[in-house]
Amino acid sequence: MTGESKKQNSIAQAYLIMYNVAMTAGWSVIGVGVASHVYKHRSYKGLYDQVEKQLLFFQTSAVLEILHAALGLVRSNVLLTTLQVFSRVGIVWGVIQPVAQVHEKEGIPMVLVAWTITEIIRYLFYTFVLLGFTPRIMLWLRYTLFIVLYPLGVTGELLSLYYSLPHVQKSGLYSVSLPNSLNFAFNYYYVLIGMFPLYIIFFPQLYLHMFAQRGKSLGSSSKKQN
Numbered sequence: 001m002t003g004e005s006k007k008q009n010s011i012a013q014a015y016l017i018m019y020n021v022a023m024t025a026g027w028s029v030i031g032v033g034v035a036s037h038v039y040k041h042r043s044y045k046g047l048y049d050q051v052e053k054q055l056l057f058f059q060t061s062a063v064l065e066i067l068h069a070a071l072g073l074v075r076s077n078v079l080l081t082t083l084q085v086f087s088r089v090g091i092v093w094g095v096i097q098p099v100a101q102v103h104e105k106e107g108i109p110m111v112l113v114a115w116t117i118t119e120i121i122r123y124l125f126y127t128f129v130l131l132g133f134t135p136r137i138m139l140w141l142r143y144t145l146f147i148v149l150y151p152l153g154v155t156g157e158l159l160s161l162y163y164s165l166p167h168v169q170k171s172g173l174y175s176v177s178l179p180n181s182l183n184f185a186f187n188y189y190y191v192l193i194g195m196f197p198l199y200i201i202f203f204p205q206l207y208l209h210m211f212a213q214r215g216k217s218l219g220s221s222s223k224k225q226n
């Protein structure tokens with residue numbers, strides 16, 4: 001490795017450490033918000049409003065991960081990262097945030113629990129890896145909790161999508177109806193309905209990808225220990 005590429009490598013490492021630390025901190029703030037709300041009110045009603053700003057900010061920041069993968073900063077699959085990031089950014093900005101009626105439904109605690117636990121562990125794990133020190137428990141949590149949290153998150157996302165439908169249809173959210181000067185019609189309600197088959201097609205691929213990552217990471221690390 002030349003001096004120049006060594007320098008570029010350390011800049012990339014330093015940037016990724018900062019990114020992962022910031023994301024761990026952000027999702028921890030969301031986690032504390034969720035836990036304190038549930039502890040105080042013994043209910044998930046009002047939970048979304050308590051964490052909305054932080055959730056919108058840190059979920060949207062995950063778009064950088066597509067860039068990291070595309071630029072080769074990390075060895076993630078670009079397509080799977082795009083699907084993962086856009087499904088959540090789409091749910092947050094396209095469904096949960098604009099449809100207030102969804103905020104009090106059971107999909108909200110499901111996604112908040114699944115996303116928060118996953119992301120705190122994931123970003124903390126990446127930080128440890130970059131610092132050259134990976135506690136075995138972090139490796140195990142990163143590549144095991146998804147088995148339960150992925151289905152929980154998907155169920156919460158699909159429930160939120162489902163509960164938003166009558167409100168989107170009634171309000172005509174983001175829709176354009178005829179007649180208009182451009183002679184153009186668009187119905188957001190049908191876009192949301194079209195998301196259901198996309199989940200059926202793509203979720204199994206993401207879930208299986210994580211099992212493959214699990215096999216590589218936990219399989220090889222247990223071999224190293226033996």
Ligand SMILES: CCCCCCCCCCCCC[C@@H](O)CC(=O)SCCNC(=O)CCNC(=O)[C@H](O)C(C)(C)COP(=O)(O)OP(=O)(O)OC[C@H]1O[C@@H](n2cnc3c(N)ncnc32)[C@H](O)[C@@H]1OP(=O)(O)O
Pocket residue numbers: 016020074075076077080081082083084085086087088090114115118122126127129130145146149150151152153154157198199202203206209210213
């Ligand atoms: C445009 C229209 C969109 C339409 C969407 C259609 C719907 C599609 C359905 C999708 C369903 C999604 C449901 C989902 O949102 C629900 C939930 O998430 S619930 C919570 C549970 N979820 C999870 O556990 C998944 C979390 N996500 C991920 O893990 C990733 O995003 C994923 C792409 C799924 C997999 O990650 P990856 O392939 O990156 O695996 P690794 O973590 O093993 O990383 C590979 C290597 O890259 C290094 N890496 C990656 N990121 C970083 C980083 N930030 N900093 C440092 N290093 C990083 C990592 O260490 C690995 O390195 P190595 O190869 O050396 O081991």
